[in-house]
Amino acid sequence: MKQARPAPSTRRSPRMALAIALALAAGSGQAGPASAQDGSWRDSVEWNGATARMRADGDGWRLQPGSGAAVVISPQPMRSQTASPLFDGLFALAQAELAKAQVEAISDSAYDRGKPIPCSCFETGEKWRYVWTRDLSFAADLALATLRPERTRNALRFKLSDLRAGAPQGTYVVQDTGSGGSWPISSDRVVWFLAARGLVDADASDAEAARFDEAVWHALTDTLAQDRQFVFDADMGLYRGETSFLDWREQSYPRWTADDVAFLAQSFALSTNVLHHEALRLAERMARQRGDALADDYARQAGALATQIERRFWREDRGLYMSYIGTAAHPVPFEAYDLLGLSLLIDSGIAPEARARRALANYPGLEAGSPVIWPQQPGVPIYHNRAIWPFVSAYSLRAARKLDDVARIEHEIRSILRGAALAGSNMENYELVTQAVHVEAGALSGPVVNSPRQLWSVAGYLQMVMEGVFGIARDDAVDPKIPVSLVPMLFGERERISLRLPDREVVLVRPRNLDGDLLVADATAREGGRDTVRLAARRSHRSSSTLDAAAFAPASPDAPSFVQDAGGWRIDVPARQRLYVDGALRVDASTQARAIRLPKHDAQQCASLTRVEGGIESLHSPTRCVGQDTAIAGDWPRAWRAPQAGRYALSVDFTNTHGPINTGITAAVKTLVAQCDGVDEQRGTLVMPHGAAMQRSSAVVIDVPTGAACRFTLRDGVNMSYLAHNARYTGGAGGVDGPINSADIGALHAVPVKDPVR
Structure with missing residues (x-):
């Protein structure tokens, strides 16, 4: 989490009644008021009472956005040549904004008291001047690793660290400040490897790239081992922790998590588990390249994780994959869905094709774009709730291309393009219905934070052009999939359009026959650095959701009483x-x-x-x-005799006031060691996040024989304050004054539990 966020109002906003306009009606060739069958969107786009216009200005362009001053766009190294000055000029704008993000120093008030920190890398946005693991990694995966590999390596290295305390020594990815004191409440730092996978396997003659390859390997093995020890739940077969990207919990989790993040630490998120799966697959590949015996272990772990993801997150009644589910003790389904998690899942190949196609078709949208969560939550300001995020739309575009979902492809291309044109920048986010950068709604106004030239939004626009339209795949193959409805905008009367990159050119040649809804490669000729692709039209898949993307869920009820x-x-x-x-x-x-x-x-x-x-x-x-709850007090080690054989969940009462509930790096992490008669030593992780009141930690489940006496000890685990990277942290405890991994611990509780449902 980048900073403390304001507490949302509890006032409920009115329910919206809006017709869904996600897709083209089957065979209609229409995409709302901007008909794809005419020449609209070539030099202007009209939306919600505003008009953005683009015109050529010498070798560059001049954009008049929907409001505000005109934006002069200079020529850029990469150039698209289509029938649309709007499309071409916005591609140049994204490059110009990427250039502004390339800095030699970064800063944030929580590090070195806001003083500049040398780093030849990328800043996150106009309002975010630091490098954040999650933002950087998604941006790199979308475009930066391809376009700026050296600077991307530098930025990724900045998010690696050894330990200044604890063990074992190694190389670890930094989980940024976040809910309840960061990792392991938030555990999606493995997104770093999503970025790194596009930079490994470099030519051995490139010494710098080879060194980075080795750094990735060490960080991968060390970080995965640490997460396996402290984050993985063997009974559920999943990794615990908060959803990736959706890190302001009141926006997408129950409102009571505003004061209680223990649930986040013990629940299971789709996106975070898919990211762990992708990291494991990368580890398997890199291990096999090295002839390392770990390859088979990683392959087994990845396969088992994929099985549990598919089993645990699919919700048949909705035909969607849930954003998160409950805890191991109470693994309930949630009526909560998020587009990033779904898109990452589809791209990973975990979901069977039929389910993937059904889920993407069922995920709702409005004419403005696709919401990042559904349903919307009442009484919550606009940010993740009631919002479109362009980088998530870019991942949705990637998923739609994988499934040849022509309606979703067009939908996301138009949303990304329209947002940048009207705002005059690749903004952090937009309000869902209006696609405005701000909507006034009293205490619910928002988006609450909205930065121009947000790095992952810039990367999303670049990806939309290079991959989404011209079909440049991550393996450098050219595989265009262009909706026929976009031909008037992109081709006009032209026979061909082109994209010139520093080291290659891609030329797409339109077919004479447009009897179909999707243009795909029919024949490709490669000569020198030019790929000329003749396109052919064919019938494809169309998605159509029956869900109202702007619909609100009801408020959560009070807890049940026994x-x-x-x-x-x-x-x-x-x-x-x-x-x-x-x-x-x-x-x-x-x-x-x-x-x-x-x-x-x-x-x-x-x-x-x-x-x-x-x-x-x-x-x-x-x-x-x-249930039968035995409280075990006294000095450590603590002793207890089981009243009967069985499985017992062990947890502690605690208070951790080392930081606020919404940020920090000092979640307490301890290893509980149980030595019981007749069985081998058992151990597990107790997580104790920040909070003002006394809470109950996560639980460690052990097997106890009949009448066994047990002896319990606590050992230090690890948290993000142990990383040398956080010696610069001045935003709270555990930084410049040294690591902190402690809480005020009360009674140890032993509760008999049922066998897990596997």
């Missing part, structure tokens, strides 16, 4: 609510309130409620659990 009665527990379920028990739906929503009874068990039982309105389910209430 009322003890003779031999069991009664739970009252209000009308239009659903009750989930131990991860499974127990009572569906109905118009009448109901009461159910759970038999009393020694094993823990966990429950949560959701509310259903308008066919949309709310995010879950807080989880409440009951």
